[in-house]
Amino acid sequence: MDLVSKADLVFKALADASRRDLLDRLRADNGQTLNQLCAGVPGMTRQAVSKHLAILEEANLIATVKRGREKLHYLNPVPIHEIAERWIGKFERSRLDALSDLKKALESGDE
């Protein structure tokens, strides 16, 4: 098996606000080039953006297509979907239980 799990790459990729922003911008306008994406993040070099995109690609959150001298970036929402289903879903299902535990604990702490 992998040294780092697939889910871990996705969580780590999503941990950075700049990368979440890149995903947001691809969602709004899919298939942008590196330079187009750079234009939306002033105050950051092209290489920095390129590194973020590489991390997103490693996590399979984006796919790229080379078209001549430019590289088009496409959002792949599948890993986000899987994370939501497999991991967040568990917590969704136990939401009310956990809150009732919490409430009980806080009440008994008041005694």
Next chain:
Amino acid sequence: MDLVSKADLVFKALADASRRDLLDRLRADNGQTLNQLCAGVPGMTRQAVSKHLAILEEANLIATVKRGREKLHYLNPVPIHEIAERWIGKFERSRLDALSDLKKALESGDE
């Protein structure tokens, strides 16, 4: 406004596998003490676990209740729920669109 957004704290907290594991274990057995949680992570000092718990608490993913000399940790799934609703939800909704973009791009790349 805050220097770091609330959502950012949650994403950052979820970025570490040990912390996700702690949440998992609290979900299975809510209200554990620090030492109980340490027992489940062999090969890590109590202080390391304590730091992870502090980060989770900072992100509001757990709430704590002091009970005598021990501190009980309770899962708070609400931030996870909010993340799922506000952020992941957007990507869920655009899932098919993005995939169709991707497919089109890959096809035209084959010409």
Next chain:
DNA sequence: ACAATATGCAACCTTTTGGTTGCCTGTCAA
């Protein structure tokens, strides 16, 4: 009272992360 237990605090260390600069490669257009 006192020893054991449960946790907190702080300094310190190493690795990872996010970013930069500088230069190289490939592609298009005149």
Next chain:
DNA sequence: TTGACAGGCAACCAAAAGGTTGCATATTGT
């Protein structure tokens, strides 16, 4: 063919993250 344009690669750097050790503090049971 020769610039200009889009992007890749590698070295380097500062700051943050993850972890440790050592000591301090508060609570509890005997």
